[in-house]
Amino acid sequence: MAEIQLRDITKRWGSFFGVKDLNLTIADREFLVLLGPSGCGKTTTMRMIAGLEDATDGDIMIGGQRVNDLDPKDRDIAMVFQSYALYPNMNVYENIRFPLKVRKIPGAEHDERVKRAADMVELGEFMHRKPSELSGGQRQRVALARAIVREPNVFLMDEPLSNLDAKLRVSTRAQIKNLSHELKVTTIYVTHDQIEAMTLADRVVVMERGLVQQVGTPTEIYDHPANTFVASFIGSPAMNLMQGTGTGGVFEGANVRIAGLTGPDGPVTLGFRAEDAAVGGGAEITAPVYTLELLGDATMVTVKAGGALVSVKAPKDFRAEIGDEVAISIPAGICHLFDAQTGARLE
Numbered sequence: 001m002a003e004i005q006l007r008d009i010t011k012r013w014g015s016f017f018g019v020k021d022l023n024l025t026i027a028d029r030e031f032l033v034l035l036g037p038s039g040c041g042k043t044t045t046m047r048m049i050a051g052l053e054d055a056t057d058g059d060i061m062i063g064g065q066r067v068n069d070l071d072p073k074d075r076d077i078a079m080v081f082q083s084y085a086l087y088p089n090m091n092v093y094e095n096i097r098f099p100l101k102v103r104k105i106p107g108a109e110h111d112e113r114v115k116r117a118a119d120m121v122e123l124g125e126f127m128h129r130k131p132s133e134l135s136g137g138q139r140q141r142v143a144l145a146r147a148i149v150r151e152p153n154v155f156l157m158d159e160p161l162s163n164l165d166a167k168l169r170v171s172t173r174a175q176i177k178n179l180s181h182e183l184k185v186t187t188i189y190v191t192h193d194q195i196e197a198m199t200l201a202d203r204v205v206v207m208e209r210g211l212v213q214q215v216g217t218p219t220e221i222y223d224h225p226a227n228t229f230v231a232s233f234i235g236s237p238a239m240n241l242m243q244g245t246g247t248g249g250v251f252e253g254a255n256v257r258i259a260g261l262t263g264p265d266g267p268v269t270l271g272f273r274a275e276d277a278a279v280g281g282g283a284e285i286t287a288p289v290y291t292l293e294l295l296g297d298a299t300m301v302t303v304k305a306g307g308a309l310v311s312v313k314a315p316k317d318f319r320a321e322i323g324d325e326v327a328i329s330i331p332a333g334i335c336h337l338f339d340a341q342t343g344a345r346l347e
C-alpha cells in the first residue's frame with residue numbers, strides 16, 4: 001500500500017510561503033498531477049515528498065508511516081526529472097542497472113529486471129549504446145526505465161517531457177500513460193502543461209502561489225472550474241471571461257446580453273468556452289472580427305466585444321474578413337458564473 005497523505009504541509013523561506021497549508025490524500029496506485037504556472041509550488045511539493053526538502057510544518061505520510069524524518073533513500077520512491085541525469089560513460093544497460101547495484105539487489109536478478117524495464121520503454125535493442133548515441137526521447141526513456149527497474153512504491157516525475165520536441169512529447173506521454181496502466185504504482189507528476197495534466201491524470205491538483213485552487217478529475221476541473229484562475233488555466237483557448245451585471249437572471253455587460261441564467265443580482269463574472277458557443281443563431285454578442293485562426297478541423301473566430309476579446313469555435317469552412325460583424329450564440333446552459341470580487345464559482 002502506498003497511499004500518500006499530506007497534512008497541513010507548509011514550506012516557508014523567511015516570510016515567503018512556497019507552499020501553504022496543503023492537504024491532500026493520494027490513493028494507492030493513483031496517478032496524480034500537480035499542475036500550475038511557474039513558481040506555484042509544484043516542485044517544492046514534490047521535493048518535500050521525496051525528502052529533498054524539509055517541510056516547515058505538517059506531516060508527510062507514506063503507506064501510513066510518517067516519513068518527514070526519513071532520508072530520501074529510505075522512502076522507496078523513484079524520481080524522474082526533466083534533465084535525465086544519465087551516466088555518460090555507462091551504456092543503457094548499465095544505466096538502468098545502476099539503482100539495483102546501489103541498493104545491493106542480488107546480481108542474479110539484475111539481468112531479468114533490466115531487460116523487463118528496457119522492454120517496457122522499448123529500449124531493448126539499444127542496451128549497448130552510450131547516452132551520447134541516443135536521441136532526447138530515448139534518453140528520457142532510459143531515465144524512465146531506471147525508475148521502473150527499482151519497482152518502487154511511488155514514482156515522482158517532475159516535468160519529464162519538457163526537454164522533448166512537440167512530437168516526441170506526445171508519443172512519450174502516451175507511453176507514460178500506458179506504463180502507468182501496466183505498473184499501477186502511485187505516481188505524482190508535475191507539469192505546467194494542462195494538456196499533459198488532462199491526458200495523464202486520474203486527478204489533477206491545480207496550484208497557484210503555493211495554494212491549492214482545485215482538486216478533481218480532469219472532467220470535473222474542465223466542466224466545473226472552482227474559480228476564474230482554474231477556468232482560465234484549463235482549456236485552450238482560455239475560457240472567455242467577461243464582467244457584467246446580473247438582474248433577474250439576465251446578464252448584461254459591454255456588448256453582451258444573456259437571458260435565462262440562474263445567478264445572483266449584482267456584479268458578476270460570466271465565462272463560457274469557445275467550443276461551447278457558436279457563430280450565428282442567438283446573437284448574444286454581435287461584434288467585429290478581430291482575428292481568424294484556421295485549426296484544421298475548425299476555425300477559431302475571435303471578436304472584439306466592448307474591450308474584451310471573445311473566442312468562438314466555428315466550422316472549418318467558416319470565413320469572414322477582419323472587421324466584419326459576426327453574431328455569436330451563447331445559450332445560458334453553457335455559461336459559468338463567478339463572484340466578481342473573489343473569482344469563486346457561484347452555484
Ligand code: ATP
Pocket residue numbers: 013016017018036037038039040041042043044045192
Ligand atoms: P516551475 O514550474 O518554474 O519549476 P514550480 O511551481 O515548480 O515552478 P517551485 O520550484 O515549487 O515552483 O517554487 C515555488 C516558489 O518558491 C517560487 O516562487 C520559488 O521562487 C520559491 N523558492 C523555491 N526554492 C526556494 C528557496 N530555496 N528559497 C527561497 N524561495 C524558493
